[in-house]
Amino acid sequence: MRDCPDWYYLLREFETLYRQGSAGGSRSIRSHRKRVREAVSAVLESNPEMAMRAPETKPVTAHLGRALDIGERGVMQGLARALSRVSDQLTWEYGYEKVSPSLARKYAYCEVMGPNGPVQTGRLIIGFVLFAPNTTYPQHSHVEIEESYVSVAGAWSENDAAVYAPGSLILNRAGDEHRITTGEQQPCLLAYAWSGPETRLRLPEMKLTPPRQQKARREGR
């Protein structure tokens, strides 16, 4: 990895992001931040082999330039600039076996570190998810995986609970149902971290919650 300094510095930015700043008084967020930064530090220390994959774009990546421009003007400029250095090497994917045609035009994610590389580790997955303006990312949850999002660019909301600005961290604990909507005018770029058992990180089984179960689960039934 040290022979690919742009990737090394991108991971450094992640480590800084999860080290600095406040957990807002939340014990769960504090321990999640600690787990993420310790895993990233350990990977940086171990200097793993890179497992580069063929770069891939998706329709939404036409919005990446704009998302990076917005990110570089705000509090997340360090991460946005580091990501722009590797933006032509990213493998954008959907993750789901079935993606609706409308979501396929407006969403994709890329991994930076994890069992599938490009920086290889079984301890943690980190990456970015990109949404076009005016997107609804349907309700879902993750089995045994704890997920945090940090806004890099654009405004978005989760479960209609608040509007999150660049720099905000949102934690979804394992099993928490979540649904995302994004602002009308600008794309939205989020950094994410997934922490959980290695076997689960290798096979996360991404599934959207079936529509008839969505309301029931939101209401805790």
Ligand SMILES: [Fe+2]
């Ligand atoms: Fe999620």
